[in-house]
Amino acid sequence: xxxxxxxxxxxxxxxxxxxxxxxxxxxxxxxxxxxxxxxxxxxxxxxxxxxxxxxxxxxxxxxxxxxxxxxxxxxxxxxxxxxxxxxxxxxxxxxxxxxxxxxxxxxxxxxxxxxxxxxxxxxxxxxxxxxxxxxxxxxxxxxxxxxxxxxxxxxxxxxxxxxxxxxxxxxxxxxxxxxxxxxxxxxxxxxxxxxxxxxxxxxxxxxxxxxxxxxxxxxxxxxxxxxxxxxxxxxxxxxxxxxxxxxxxxxxxxxxx
Numbered sequence: 001x002x003x004x005x006x007x008x009x010x011x012x013x014x015x016x017x018x019x020x021x022x023x024x025x026x027x028x029x030x031x032x033x034x035x036x037x038x039x040x041x042x043x044x045x046x047x048x049x050x051x052x053x054x055x056x057x058x059x060x061x062x063x064x065x066x067x068x069x070x071x072x073x074x075x076x077x078x079x080x081x082x083x084x085x086x087x088x089x090x091x092x093x094x095x096x097x098x099x100x101x102x103x104x105x106x107x108x109x110x111x112x113x114x115x116x117x118x119x120x121x122x123x124x125x126x127x128x129x130x131x132x133x134x135x136x137x138x139x140x141x142x143x144x145x146x147x148x149x150x151x152x153x154x155x156x157x158x159x160x161x162x163x164x165x166x167x168x169x170x171x172x173x174x175x176x177x178x179x180x181x182x183x184x185x186x187x188x189x190x191x192x193x194x195x196x197x198x199x200x201x202x203x204x205x206x207x208x209x210x211x212x213x214x215x216x217x218x219x220x221x222x223x224x225x226x227x228x229x230x231x232x233x234x235x236x237x238x239x240x241x242x243x244x245x246x247x248x249x250x251x252x253x254x255x256x257x
Contacts (some may be wrong), residue, residue: 002075002189003210003245009068010182013061017111017177020057024050024122029157031126032148038130047123054115058108067109069100070183076192083202083250094194103188110180114173116159118172125159131160137255183242190240190248198223207235210245220251 031174036042070092078090092100096155119214129151137147161173171179199207203224209217216239222229 002072002247005075006072006182006185006189008180009072009185013064013181014172014174014178016061017059018066020053020115021118021159021173023053024118024161025159028122028125028159032129032152032157035145037148038126038134038144042125042129042212043123046126047119050119050122051115054112054119058111058115061111062104062108065104066219068185069104069188073100073192076189078197080193080196080250084197084202086200092192093195093199095199096192099191100188100194103184107180109185111177114163114176117163117171121152121159146242158191179242182239186240186242186244186247187236190232190236193248193250194223202250204251205232205240205248206251207246209248214246216246221248 029044029047031037031046073092073096074090077092078095081088081090103209110217129148133144133147133151136142136150137144140147157196162170163173163176164170194205197203204220207216207219207221211217216235218236219239220229221232221235225231
C-alpha cells in the first residue's frame with residue numbers, strides 16, 4: 001500500500017541525512033588532531049566545509065524529491081481517477097504540479113534549517129573544546145597537543161545532532177528528516193486526491209485507515225467550511241500526522257459499500 005511506500009522513501013531520506021551527519025562527525029574527530037585546531041582560521045575553514053557539504057546535500061535532496069513527489073502524486077491522481085471512473089489523462093494538472101513545487105520547497109527549507117542547527121552545534125563544540133584545552137594547557141604548563149590528547153581520552157567527542165521543538169521534545173536530526181519527508185509526501189498524496197476530486201466537481205472525501213477498526217476510518221470531510229463536516233485542515237494534524245496510516249479517498253467507495 002501507499003503507506004509502505006511513504007515509509008520507505010522517508011527511511012531512505014533519513015539514512016541519507018545520517019550519512020551527512022556521519023561525515024560531519026568523522027571530519028570533526030579528524031580535526032581534533034590538527035595542529036592548528038582552535039585557531040580562527042582552522043574553525044572558519046572547517047565550518048565553511050561543513051556548510052558546503054550541507055548545500056550539496058540539499059541540492060541532491062531537491063533532485064530526489066522532485067522524482068518522489070511526482071511518483072506519489074501520480075499514484076494519488078491515478079487511483080482517484082479510477083475511483084471516479086474517469087477516462088481523463090493520468091498526467092498531473094498544472095495546479096497539482098504547482099502544489100508539488102511548493103511542497104518540495106517546504107522540505108528544502110526544513111532541511112536547510114536543520115543543517116543550520118547542526119552546523120551551529122559543530123561550531124559550538126569546536127569552540128568549547130578549544131577553550132577547555134587552551135585553559136588546561138595554560139594552567140598546567142603542558143603543550144596544547146598534550147591537553148588535546150587528555151581531552152580526547154577523558155571526554156566524549158560524539159556529536160548529538162538534534163534539536164528541541166516548541167513542545168520541548170527532542171528530535172534526532174535523522175528522525176526529524178524522516179518525519180518531514182513522510183509527512184510532506186503523505187500531504188502531497190492527500191492534497192492531490194483533493195484537487196483531483198475537486199476538478200471533477202466532487203466536494204467531499206473520506207478518510208481510509210489501514211486499520212478498518214480505527215476511529216477515524218471512513219470519516220467524511222468537506223472541501224468547504226460551510227458544512228457541518230470537518231475540513232481537511234481541521235483534521236490533518238491529528239489524523240494525518242507523520243506516522244499516519246490514513247489517506248484520503250473518494251467518498252463514493254464508502255457510500256456504495
